[in-house]
Amino acid sequence: xxxxxxxxxxxxxxxxxxxxxxxxxxxxxxxxxxxxxxxxxxxxxxxxxxxxxxxxxxxxxxxxxxxxxxxxxxxxxxxxxxxxxxxxxxxxxxxxxxxxxxxxxxxxxxxxxxxxxxxxxxxxxxxxxxxxxxxxxxxxxxxxxxxxxxxxxxxxxxxxxxxxxxxxxxxxxxxxxxxxxxxxxxxxxxxxxxxxxxxxxxxxxxxxxxxxxxxxxxxxxxxxxxxxxxxxxxxxxxxxxxxxxxxxxxxxxxxxxxxxxxxxxxxxxxxxxxxxxxxxxxxxxxxxxxxxxxxxxxxxxxxxxxxxxxxxxxxxxxxxxxxxxxxxxxxxxxxxxxxxxxxxxxxxxxxxxxxxxxxxxxxxxxxxxxxxxxxxxxxxxxxxxxxxxxxxxxxxxxxxxxxxxxxxxxxxxxxxxxxxxxxxxxx
Amino acid sequence: xxxxxxxxxxxxxxxxxxxxxxxxxxxxxxxxxxxxxxxxxxxxxxxxxxxxxxxxxxxxxxxxxxxxxxxxxxxxxxxxxxxxxxxxxxxxxxxxxxxxxxxxxxxxxxxxxxxxxxxxxxxxxxxxxxxxxxxxxxxxxxxxxxxxxxxxxxxxxxxxxxxxxxxxxxxxxxxxxxxxxxxxxxxxxxxxxxxxxxxxxxxxxxxxxxxxxxxxxxxxxxxxxxxxxxxxxxxxxxxxxxxxxxxxxxxxxxxxxxxxxxxxxxxxxxxxxxxxxxxxxxxxxxxxxxxxxxxxxxxxxxxxxxxxxxxxxxxxxxxxxxxxxxxxxxxxxxxxxxxxxxxxxxxxxxxxxxxxxxxxxxxxxxxxxxxxxxxxxxxxxxxxxxxxxxxxxxxxxxxxxxxxxxxxxxxxxxxxxxxxxxxxxxx
Numbered sequence: 058x059x060x061x062x063x064x065x066x067x068x069x070x071x072x073x074x075x076x077x078x079x080x081x082x083x084x085x086x087x088x089x090x091x092x093x094x095x096x097x098x099x100x101x102x103x104x105x106x107x108x109x110x111x112x113x114x115x116x117x118x119x120x121x122x123x124x125x126x127x128x129x130x131x132x133x134x135x136x137x138x139x140x141x142x143x144x145x146x147x148x149x150x151x152x153x154x155x156x157x158x159x160x161x162x163x164x165x166x167x168x169x170x171x172x173x174x175x176x177x178x179x180x181x182x183x184x185x186x187x188x189x190x191x192x193x194x195x196x197x198x199x200x201x202x203x204x205x206x207x208x209x210x211x212x213x214x215x216x217x218x219x220x221x222x223x224x225x226x227x228x229x230x231x232x233x234x235x236x237x238x239x240x241x242x243x244x245x246x247x248x249x250x251x252x253x254x255x256x257x258x259x260x261x262x263x264x265x266x267x268x269x270x271x272x273x274x275x276x277x278x279x280x281x282x283x284x285x286x287x288x289x290x291x292x293x294x295x296x297x298x299x300x301x302x303x304x305x306x307x308x309x310x311x312x313x314x315x316x317x318x319x320x321x322x323x324x325x326x327x328x329x330x331x332x333x334x335x336x337x338x339x340x341x342x343x344x345x346x347x348x349x350x351x352x353x354x355x356x357x358x359x360x361x362x363x364x365x366x367x368x369x370x371x372x373x374x375x376x377x378x379x380x381x382x383x384x385x386x387x388x389x390x391x392x393x394x395x396x397x398x399x400x401x402x403x404x405x406x407x408x409x410x411x412x413x414x415x416x417x418x419x420x421x422x423x424x425x426x427x428x429x430x431x432x433x434x435x436x437x438x439x440x441x442x443x444x445x446x447x448x449x450x451x452x453x454x455x456x457x458x459x460x461x462x463x464x465x466x467x468x469x470x471x472x473x474x475x476x477x478x479x480x481x482x483x484x
Numbered sequence: 485x486x487x488x489x490x491x492x493x494x495x496x497x498x499x500x501x502x503x504x505x506x507x508x509x510x511x512x513x514x515x516x517x518x519x520x521x522x523x524x525x526x527x528x529x530x531x532x533x534x535x536x537x538x539x540x541x542x543x544x545x546x547x548x549x550x551x552x553x554x555x556x557x558x559x560x561x562x563x564x565x566x567x568x569x570x571x572x573x574x575x576x577x578x579x580x581x582x583x584x585x586x587x588x589x590x591x592x593x594x595x596x597x598x599x600x601x602x603x604x605x606x607x608x609x610x611x612x613x614x615x616x617x618x619x620x621x622x623x624x625x626x627x628x629x630x631x632x633x634x635x636x637x638x639x640x641x642x643x644x645x646x647x648x649x650x651x652x653x654x655x656x657x658x659x660x661x662x663x664x665x666x667x668x669x670x671x672x673x674x675x676x677x678x679x680x681x682x683x684x685x686x687x688x689x690x691x692x693x694x695x696x697x698x699x700x701x702x703x704x705x706x707x708x709x710x711x712x713x714x715x716x717x718x719x720x721x722x723x724x725x726x727x728x729x730x731x732x733x734x735x736x737x738x739x740x741x742x743x744x745x746x747x748x749x750x751x752x753x754x755x756x757x758x759x760x761x762x763x764x765x766x767x768x769x770x771x772x773x774x775x776x777x778x779x780x781x782x783x784x785x786x787x788x789x790x791x792x793x794x795x796x797x798x799x800x801x802x803x804x805x806x807x808x809x810x811x812x813x814x815x816x817x818x819x820x821x822x823x824x825x826x827x828x829x830x831x832x833x834x835x836x837x838x839x840x841x842x843x844x845x846x847x848x849x850x851x852x853x854x855x856x857x858x859x860x861x862x863x864x865x866x867x868x869x870x871x872x873x874x875x876x877x878x879x880x881x882x883x884x885x886x887x888x889x890x891x892x893x894x895x896x897x898x899x900x901x902x903x904x905x906x907x908x909x910x911x
Contacts, residue, residue, distance in 0.1 A: 138889040145589035145883075152587045153597065160579045162572040162844035170580065170845075173823055175857050187895030223893060259857040277713075282857040286704075301909070307902040314898040346897050392872065396600055403874040408902040411875055414890045415883055417589035418597075418871040430602050430686040430709040432869035442859035444845040445819065447830040448838055456572075456842055462565040463841045466650060468614030470773050471741040475734040475835040482728070 058335055058355060062362040066371070072359070073376045075288065075425050076318060080271050087271045090242040091249070091279075098252035105243040110184075112218045118254055119225065119236040127225035139227055142194055142415035149417030150199045153436035165452025172440040174204035177256060179248035180233070181263035181273075184213035184240055188221030189264075195419050195434065196262045197231035203439035208233050209248060209256050213240020241265075245272035249281050260284070262421070262434065284434055288425030291320035292409055293378035295369060295391060296334070298327040300384035301405055305330075306337035308382055308408055313354035314347045321358035322376070324369050331360050370394045377428040380409050397429045453479050485762055485782060489789040493798070499786070500803045502715065502852050503745060507698050514698045517669040518676070518706075525679035532670040537611075539645045545681055546652065546663040554652035566654055569621055569842035576844030577626045580863035592879025599867040601631035604683060606675035607660070608690035608700075611640035611667055615648035616691075622846050622861065623689045624658035630866035635660050636675060636683050640667020668692075672699035676708050687711070689848070689861065711861055715852030718747035719836055720805035722796060722818060723761070725754040727811035728832055732757075733764035735809055735835055740781035741774045748785035749803070751796050758787050797821045804855040807836050824856045880906050 064072050093101040099117075107113050131139075157171040180196045182189055193210065200208045210233045212220055220238055228236050235256055239247060244255075251257030260282040261273055273283045292312035296305045305323065312321050325331050338355060345351055363369040366387060373381065377397035384405055385391055395401060399422030400412055412418045421434035432438075448456065457480045464472035491499050520528040526544075534540050558566075586596040607623045609616055620637065627635045637660045639647055647665055655663050662683055666674060671682075678684030687709040688700055697714045704710055719739035723732045732750065739748050752758050765782060772778055790796040793814060800808065804824035811832055812818055822828060826849030827839055839845045848861035859865070875883065884907045891899035 135889055135893050138886040141883075141886045142890060145593070148589045149587050149595050149597075152585055155582070158579055160576050160844065162575045166572070166838075166843050168576050168844045170576075170862065176823060187893070189894060191890055191894060280713075280853060282854075286707075303905055304902070304909075307898065307905050311896070311898040311902045314896060341898075341901070345901070347895075351898060395870075396603060398870060401870065401872040403872065404876070406877055406880045406906055407873055407875040408880075408887075408906065410887050410891055410899040410902045411593075411880070411883060412871075412873055413887075413899060415886045416593050416873050416875065417587065417595045418873055423868075426707060427709075428868070428870075430868060433871060435597065435869055435871075437864070437869070441850075441855070441857060442862055442864070443822075443825055443828065443855075444839075444860060444862075445828045445830065446834055446839055446843050446845055448834040448843065449831070450833055453833040453835075453838070456568075456838060459565040459568045459842045460835075460837050460840075462562055463569060463618055464837055466562050466614070467616060467618060469738070469741060471734065471738040471768075471778060472837040472840060474768070474772070475731070475738045475837045478730055478734050479833055479835065482731075 058338065058358050058360055060331065060360045063364050064361065069372060069375050075320065080267055083268060083271055087242050087268065087275055091246045091275055094243055094246035094252065095250045099254050102239055102243050102247055102252055102255070106214065106239060109241050110213050112214050112216055114214065114218050114238065117214070117238040119220065119238060124225050124229045127222035130222035131226045135223065136226065139190065139194070139230065143198060143230060145415055145417035146194055146198045147202065150202050150436050163452065163455050165449045166446070166456055168444065168446045170442055170444050172437065172442050174206070175259050175439055175441060176205065177207040177258040178205045178209070178439060179258035179261040180208065180210045181244060181261060181265055181269060182210060182212040182224060183265050183269065184215065188223045190223040190227040191414050191420065192263060193224065193227040193231055195421050197228065197233050199434065199436045200439045201232040203436055205439055207235065207256050207258070209235040209237065209258055211237045211239050211244035211248065214238040242268050242272045245269060245276055249276040249279050284421060284438060285423055285431045286425065286427060289318040289320060290315045291379040291424055292382065293322040293324060293373060293376060293380070294382040295324045295373060295385060296330050297325060297385045298330055299386045300330060302330060302333035303337045304405055305334050305384070306341050309338060309358065310341055310345065310351060310355070311408070311410055312380070313358065314345065314351045317350055317353035319354040321354055323360045324363060324373060326363055326366060326369060328362055331362055335360060366390060377426045379422045379424045379428065382407070382409060399423050399428045399433050450483055454483060485765065486786045487758065488786060490791050491788065496799060496802050502747065507694055510695060510698055514669050514695065514702055518673045518702055521670055521673035521679065522677045526681050529666055529670050529674055529679055529682070533641065533666060536668050537640050539641050539643055541641065541645050541665065544641070544665040546647065546665060551652050551656045554649035557649035558653045562650065563653065566617065566621070566657065570625060570657060572842055572844035573621050573625045574629070577629050577863050590879065590882050592876045593873070593883055595871065595873045597869055597871050599864070599869050601633070602686050602866055602868060603632065604634040604685040605632045605636070605866060606685035606688040607635065607637045608671060608688060608692055608696060609637060609639040609651060610692045610696065611642065615650045617650040617654040618841050618847065619690060620651065620654040620658055622848050624655065624660050626861065626863045627866045628659040630863055632866055634662065634683050634685070636662040636664065636685055638664045638666050638671035638675060641665040669695050669699045672696060672703055676703040676706050711848060711865060712850055712858045713852065713854060716745040716747060717742045718806040718851055719809065720749040720751060720800060720803060720807070721809040722751045722800060722812060723757050724752060724812045725757055726813045727757060729757060729760035729764045731832055732761050732811070733768050736765055736785065737768055737772065737778060737782070738835070738837055739807070740785065741772065741778045744777055744780035746781040748781055749805070750787045751790060751800060753790055753793060753796060755789055758789055762787060793817055804853045806849045806851045806855065809834070809836060826850050826855045826860045877910055881910060
């Protein structure tokens with residue numbers, strides 16, 4: 058762990074720098090897969106599934122029977138946990154619904170704004186050693202609440218050509234409409250172009266490895282939107298002397314276990330806390346099953362001592378963490394002052410794990426400093442805002458002269474004429 | 485004008501295809517300018533301003549004196565028109581403010597969502613034959629309402645090294661904080677990297693030619709967000725026999741005068757209306773100053789007759805127009821059924837020009853079919869949504885078991901441990 062004491066603002070950019078990922082080397086591969094999926098559809102999907110996932114499938118659509126079987130394979134206790142998480146996530150995201158907003162800006166000029174669902178969305182759920190069913194909750198629940206008509210989910214099959222029962226169970230519970238056993242670049246390509254079995258979608262959500270990241274970037278060139286640019290997950294904890302060092306250490310470690318490139322930072326105004334956390338991390342690390350990988354991320358982690366809360370907050374805003382835990386006797390100072398963070402966790406009893414799974418907030422959040430300009434996934438991510446306006450004869454009389462003057466000054470005479478004709482007809 | 489009668493859904497994709505822009509040829513040039521601006525700052529900006537805009541400047545920051553002078557150069561009548569437009573746009577965008585949203589998802593688990601401003605934004609206003617001051621209203625007003633701290637505006641200088649007085653007047657009126665005489669690729673590069681004179685920004689807004697479009701795309705590779713991908717402007721009008729053909733024609737022409745690549749479409753269920761509109765367009769075209777260019781876009785325009793309102797609506801949703809004017813005895817059918825459109829204009833007295841300038845809605849809208857997944861610019865475009873959560877001892881007791889079960893099932897033991905430690909401390 059790197060200990061840094063009172064760095065000057067000049068040192069911040071270097072200190073807070075994220076590792077840069079060079080993804081150019083895999084762009085060629087990704088483009089190749091896109092071309093083939095675009096040209097050959099399902100045939101190309103099956104080819105790359107065999108090549109990359111090592112399994113020969115004849116059909117990659119999940120059957121109702123597979124979903125039925127999954128229900129019996131997920132332990133009752135876990136089913137109940139997933140249901141409770143679903144309930145909380147639903148509550149928080151349903152509350153984000155907004156009503157149409159009507160404003161009569163002038164007499165006879167009525168303007169309104171309404172949100173309507175993105176009709177077709179694609180969700181990507183990575184494979185790997187464990188089934189990330191929690192991400193299905195985070196994406197399919199708001200998609201469903203938003204009213205998206207088609208909710209397509211792609212996830213790579215295992216060596217037996219199957220999806221994990223927890224994935225199937227959760228996808229079915231959350232109203233996914235098309236469930237497909239396809240992963241990686243070929244899944245993103247499939248949802249971008251559409252194939253015989255995979256519906257084309259308008260926006261793609263979800264995490265993934267570097268191949269998926271590059272594929273999502275490439276998808277935007279083919280007019281598909283994506284949730285946000287991706288980077289390694291991050292946690293920054295601010296803890297003063299009111300924090301419990303063993304809790305703080307457990308949070309830092311929970312971030313570190315995501316992978317060797319996880320970003321883990323403690324900022325504190327208490328030298329004692331810094332030392333205690335360092336000790337606790339070492340101690341707790343010993344008993345973790347993912348010890349080796351977790352230790353790697355911890356090696357690169359930073360413990361930063363700051364003189365004042367004010368400079369600590371400025372540093373945190375400059376970093377713009379994905380997850381920000383704050384345990385401070387002056388928590389309101391941080392809550393009110395934080396400008397750039399994906400999600401904020403407040404107090405000793407609010408571990409990041411709570412938001413990762415079940416408190417109700419979304420865990421798909423901006424990494425890599427993108428909290429400066431991007432929102433995490435929320436209900437609006439599945440909607441688009443449209444405006445409407447209706448002007449009557451009185452309205453165009455009130456507004457017409459203004460439009461004519463402005464259009465003329467911009468040299469747009471046909472724009473002016475569209476108003477002049479109407480005004481003339483009302484004389 | 486191309487007349488198409490009752491095309492079958494199979495023909496729609498070809499019929500509704502936008503012209504594809506190949507921008508790859510200019511990518512190299514754009515990358516070159518980015519590299520040089522990144523390395524040499526203001527020096528590179530001045531070099532490219534001389535090269536591309538043909539003017540040698542020693543300083544490209546607008547001075548308070550220039551702004552003061554502009555006030556005297558903009559006709560009083562136009563100033564008043566701009567002020568009225570500002571008032572309406574302010575009313576409509578201020579109404580879009582949302583309050584923090586608090587939900588106690590379970591006893592002791594409090595979650596909330598709050599929107600906070602993107603601290604630094606950049607607005608690009610193209611040059612050309614006429615000053616597009618209306619776009620300043622559309623971008624700077626919501627930026628200001630959102631509370632963005634730095635609102636940087638770049639616009640290319642004319643041959644005398646100046647900005648149009650209407651640009652200066654409007655920018656000053658709408659609270660732009662940094663006003664710079666720099667255009668094209670070098671402006672986007674400057675706002676992406678920051679230079680001695682140009683602040684680095686987090687998100688770039690605004691229209692532009694193909695060089696600006698490619699530069700904005702490239703900016704996203706350097707972690708800057710953009711408002712939306714760009715394409716030629718579009719208008720689709722649905723008019724039945726209750727529409728006035730001369731009004732419809734004037735709207736189609738106002739779209740066509742934007743440029744030869746403008747997309748202009750009429751959809752109607754009335755053969756008579758189709759014929760009348762065709763006649764009116766030819767008639768009105770004769771008296772327009774931009775006749776030649778407008779005629780080019782009109783040549784490529786489409787007049788589509790559909791058998792039923794239902795099929796007309798389906799076609800319109802498949803196209804996803806930037807601007808959608810509907811004049812119909814069944815307007816509610818279209819208002820309720822439109823799923824994909826940037827902005828909707830309803831009835832005989834609602835020309836697109838109204839929304840372009842002064843009704844209150846925003847004119848920065850998704851083109852190229854992006855209305856399927858993107859919102860037009862609105863107040864939220866200048867904010868990001870952050871979530872917060874605070875869990876107390878009761879809350880973690882209520883929620884803890886659920887998190888432990890889910891974390892364990894995903895193989896994330898440190899995530900589980902962060903909860904277990906807290907639960908144990910409360911036993």
